Amino acid sequence: MNTSPITEPTEFAIEAKGLSKHFGNKIAVNKLNLTIPKGSIYGFLGPNGCGKSTSIRLLTGLLEASEGNVSILGSPLLGHEESLKKRIGYMTQKFSLYDNLTVQENLSFVGAIYGFAGKRKKNRLEELLALYDLEKQAKQFAGSMSGGQKQRLALACATLHSPELLFLDEPTSAVDPENRREFWERLFDLCATGTTILVSTHYMDEAERCHALAILENGNKRADGSPQALMDAMPATVVEVSGNKLRQLKQTLTQHPEILSAAQIGAHLRVLVKKKVQDPLNFISQLSNGRETVLARPSLEDVFVTCTGDRYVD
Ligand SMILES: Nc1ncnc2c1ncn2[C@@H]1O[C@H](COP(=O)(O)OP(=O)(O)OP(=O)(O)O)[C@@H](O)[C@H]1O
Ligand SMILES: [Mg+2]
Numbered sequence: 001m002n003t004s005p006i007t008e009p010t011e012f013a014i015e016a017k018g019l020s021k022h023f024g025n026k027i028a029v030n031k032l033n034l035t036i037p038k039g040s041i042y043g044f045l046g047p048n049g050c051g052k053s054t055s056i057r058l059l060t061g062l063l064e065a066s067e068g069n070v071s072i073l074g075s076p077l078l079g080h081e082e083s084l085k086k087r088i089g090y091m092t093q094k095f096s097l098y099d100n101l102t103v104q105e106n107l108s109f110v111g112a113i114y115g116f117a118g119k120r121k122k123n124r125l126e127e128l129l130a131l132y133d134l135e136k137q138a139k140q141f142a143g144s145m146s147g148g149q150k151q152r153l154a155l156a157c158a159t160l161h162s163p164e165l166l167f168l169d170e171p172t173s174a175v176d177p178e179n180r181r182e183f184w185e186r187l188f189d190l191c192a193t194g195t196t197i198l199v200s201t202h203y204m205d206e207a208e209r210c211h212a213l214a215i216l217e218n219g220n221k222r223a224d225g226s227p228q229a230l231m232d233a234m235p236a237t238v239v240e241v242s243g244n245k246l247r248q249l250k251q252t253l254t255q256h257p258e259i260l261s262a263a264q265i266g267a268h269l270r271v272l273v274k275k276k277v278q279d280p281l282n283f284i285s286q287l288s289n290g291r292e293t294v295l296a297r298p299s300l301e302d303v304f305v306t307c308t309g310d311r312y313v314d
Pocket of ligand 2: 093
């Protein structure tokens with residue numbers, strides 16, 4: 001039994017130092033360090049298999065770490081998993097509610113797990129049905145709902161006990177852009193009441209909505225910070241080229257060691273030039289044989305490109 005005392009109040013909802021998880025020879029999470037302030041929305045951005053779900057499971061205490069230390073809401077996670085469970089919510093990547101129970105029955109079941117009963121449970125269920133716009137679906141089987149409705153139900157269940165810290169693992173992967181936007185408005189409503197949210201995503205636009213994020217690749221954190229800070233610190237300048245034969249130009253440009261990447265976006269070629277190039281506009285102009293070139297503002301996708309894969313710039 002861990003008898004270490006609960007620590008002093010902290011401004012951080014999550015602190016992780018050297019957090020690692022090995023599955024046999026596979027290193028799913030490699031020495032992850034995190035400091036996530038209370039009341040913020042923090043993102044994990046990365047491709048399939050980069051370790052998003054494993055990191056979330058480690059931070060919820062559902063999976064035992066191979067190495068490292070974690071503090072959640074000011075308490076060491078190790079030895080306090082049970083008491084912390086009441087203070088955190090977790091929406092799993094795969095819909096994990098009961099298809100053959102109605103919306104109301106699912107909520108009622110989760111409510112019972114958290115010790116809600118009688119009038120308190122009835123009131124909380126009514127509140128959640130209204131808040132997540134599920135009143136009309138209350139008697140519908142969860143299995144027959146649309147992706148967006150299921151996701152609202154999953155969020156209602158994950159927040160039923162008003163957790164201080166909420167983990168959302170790719171919550172919008174089955175949801176159209178309008179519902180995603182709506183979903184994010186709800187996350188900011190929760191954030192405004194003091195809830196800290198850690199959300200994993202594949203989508204750049206979602207990552208840009210976070211207060212701060214970590215870019216993960218192969219279990220490693222490649223970069224972290226606010227979207228703006230990441231863009232400001234990007235080790236490349238963005239130049240857009242327009243004109244004809246852009247596919248051929250791309251082939252030429254990507255051979256060049258000072259060019260990190262070139263990708264076509266509509267009628268432009270978006271070229272990432274290493275920062276050490278003194279005059280990137282002139283540099284690309286010369287290589288582009290008179291095509292039009294302009295400097296462009298970096299995006300989070302550019303940051304992602306510069307800090308992952310072969311183009312990783314230290
Ligand atoms: N229980 C397990 N046993 C063995 N390997 C595992 C296990 N769970 C995850 N892995 C491996 O760890 C790595 C990270 O997996 P994880 O599920 O955390 O990725 P992810 O970023 O959530 O991916 P996705 O975007 O596809 O959900 C993968 O290579 C995966 O195969
Ligand atoms: Mg996952």
